[in-house]
Amino acid sequence: MNVLVVGGAGYIGSHCVRQLTAAGHRPVVLDNFVYGHRGALADGVTVHGGDLGDESVVKRILRAEKIDVVMHFAAFCYVGESVTDPLKYYLNNSADPLHMLNAMLSAGVKKFVFSSTCATFGVPTTLPIHENLPQAPINPYGQTKLDLENALRALATATGLSFAAFRYFNAAGAAEDGSIGEDHTPESHLIPLAIQAATGQRPHLELYGTDYPTPDGTCLRDYVHVDDLSRAHIAVFDKLAQPGAALFYNLGTGRATSNREVIRAVEKATGKKVKVIEKPRRPGDPPALYADSAKAQRELGWKIKFPTIDSIVATAWKWHSAHPQGYADR
Numbered sequence: 001m002n003v004l005v006v007g008g009a010g011y012i013g014s015h016c017v018r019q020l021t022a023a024g025h026r027p028v029v030l031d032n033f034v035y036g037h038r039g040a041l042a043d044g045v046t047v048h049g050g051d052l053g054d055e056s057v058v059k060r061i062l063r064a065e066k067i068d069v070v071m072h073f074a075a076f077c078y079v080g081e082s083v084t085d086p087l088k089y090y091l092n093n094s095a096d097p098l099h100m101l102n103a104m105l106s107a108g109v110k111k112f113v114f115s116s117t118c119a120t121f122g123v124p125t126t127l128p129i130h131e132n133l134p135q136a137p138i139n140p141y142g143q144t145k146l147d148l149e150n151a152l153r154a155l156a157t158a159t160g161l162s163f164a165a166f167r168y169f170n171a172a173g174a175a176e177d178g179s180i181g182e183d184h185t186p187e188s189h190l191i192p193l194a195i196q197a198a199t200g201q202r203p204h205l206e207l208y209g210t211d212y213p214t215p216d217g218t219c220l221r222d223y224v225h226v227d228d229l230s231r232a233h234i235a236v237f238d239k240l241a242q243p244g245a246a247l248f249y250n251l252g253t254g255r256a257t258s259n260r261e262v263i264r265a266v267e268k269a270t271g272k273k274v275k276v277i278e279k280p281r282r283p284g285d286p287p288a289l290y291a292d293s294a295k296a297q298r299e300l301g302w303k304i305k306f307p308t309i310d311s312i313v314a315t316a317w318k319w320h321s322a323h324p325q326g327y328a329d330r
């Protein structure tokens with residue numbers, strides 16, 4: 001398959017590009033490099049600089065590269081910023097992708113894979129979170145993702161577009177060979193922050209909330225390896241052959257890992273102590289979020305290669321120890 005990977009220079013997209021190549025597909029990247037890194041992409045990968053909201057650019061690439069499937073990883077993902085600057089999020093995450101979809105339909109490309117998020121569920125009514133739980137986002141970031149899910153549903157019915165929306169839990173880890181990995185600016189994810197605190201790149205780690213109703217008082221989250229996520233995107237291709245397929249899958253390991261357990265895993269992998277400063281809870285952080293991914297495992301044959309936090313952190317440490325400053329193009 002010729003696959004347009006939109007946001008392919010970002011963290012998850014770049015790992016998917018590698019997995020696509022390894023599986024014998026041809027990834028073509030579209031990224032505006034607001035957050036992406038050229039260093040995350042191998043030399044042989046075709047890269048187009050441009051914005052997904054530019055219909056003429058998208059249409060030209062779809063036709064010239066004979067694209068079969070579009071994978072959409074490009075979004076802004078800072079929950080706090082989405083609260084203070086919601087318009088930035090509604091434009092980039094909800095409105096602009098509609099232009100990309102319009103370009104796809106006029107170019108006759110009708111297969112789409114979308115990076116959605118567990119944030120569409122808000123504070124879940126029960127755990128683990130399966131696909132049929134009510135979706136009630138508690139911040140604009142989650143709402144923008146739900147808006148696009150809903151638009152896709154309508155388009156599938158009206159136009160025969162087939163799509164899969166994957167609700168990721170906490171994407172984590174790096175390529176097993178340590179060659180590519182996570183490099184967000186600013187960094188907001190716990191594993192890289194804890195690694196930076198362990199190596200002295202930041203003075204300490206701020207731990208928000210130690211009085212949650214959880215076994216050790218800290219939040220529980222579901223860490224899923226970035227390569228496991230990528231493999232699900234490829235495993236869904238067969239199902240997209242069905243016109244109008246509207247597919248939703250929650251992707252996590254199903255394991256609830258506390259913030260303190262993440263810190264311990266980082267200390268174990270690095271052999272260094274993480275200096276922690278305990279802070280009050282942050283508003284809007286649910287105590288526990290973890291997935292029921294039985295549907296993806298059953299329907300896609302999705303297999304989790306990295307089920308434990310130790311196995312995930314080990315790959316993250318391999319990347320960070322080899323690239324303490326991240327990509328060279330920062």
Ligand SMILES: NC(=O)c1ccc[n+]([C@@H]2O[C@H](COP(=O)([O-])OP(=O)(O)OC[C@H]3O[C@@H](n4cnc5c(N)ncnc54)[C@H](O)[C@@H]3O)[C@@H](O)[C@H]2O)c1
Pocket residue numbers: 006007008009010011012013030031032033034035036037050051052053072073074075076077092096115116117118167168169170171172184
């Ligand atoms: N990282 C996580 O834990 C996580 C969890 C749930 C969902 N997600 C979703 O997964 C996707 C990828 O996340 P990530 O961590 O790889 O983010 P990232 O910021 O590393 O990658 C996003 C990429 O998209 C590009 N981009 C953004 N807007 C664009 C536009 N308008 N046109 C072209 N390119 C654009 C950026 O330059 C960047 O390279 C996002 O949609 C995010 O919402 C991530």
